[in-house]
Amino acid sequence: MIDKTKQFLNVFSPLEIAQITTAMSKLQDQPNDGAFFAYTNGFKQNDYIFPFIKKIVLNKIEKLIDEKICLTVGVYLKEEIPWLIHTDYVKGDLKPKGAFLIPLCNENTHTVIFNEECLTNFAHFLEENKKLENNAKNLYNTLCGHETENRLEYVSLHAAYKWHPGSVIYWDRKLLHCSDNFLINGVKQKTALVLFTNDNEKL
Secondary structure, rough: OOOOOOEEOOOOOHHHHHHHHHHHHHOOOOEEOOOOOOOEEEOOOOOHHHHHHHHHHHHHHHHHHOOOEEEEEEEEEEEEOOOEEEEOOOOOOOOEEEEEEOOOOOOOOOEEEEEEEEEOOOHHHHHHOOOOOOOOHHHHHHOOOOHHHHHHHOOOEEEEEOOOOOOOEEEEEEEEEEEOHHHHHOOOEEEEEEEEEEEEOOO
């Protein structure tokens, strides 16, 4: 069983990363819902690309964590604007579990994960919770300049995982998280394979 978050290094070889990128690039561009942040080109278990993902990606991760993975949806992420604080809990499945992110680019960027949990959306979280004494406000001057100091006062930092091609970043889907402000590092687009899983749900 994995903790709420973890990063595994050197899981995939450069060749495997290239193969994954080539396969993912065949998916049609699908902008995210709402204000544009990224292309989130998705696939499910019944899509033509899934057998490849199962063989190259899921089987290896399952051996790594010694646990079967039930995929709700996979996404080829091509992010151009940093994600604000959000949760990945709501994806239409009944028993949301975890998210696995496999960086496909060698860019100076991070996934920032907070300790706080949210089962709806961050706007609702702000209405229902108070500011924390030990909060993440200091991240406004470092990783999270795209956020506001006010919003960062409602969360506390759990971990900031630097992207390394070949690594796997995992987090519980209940956890609030965001991108870093990669634009200040001159990164125009960053790419990753993201797998959202459920707890043995029959889809």
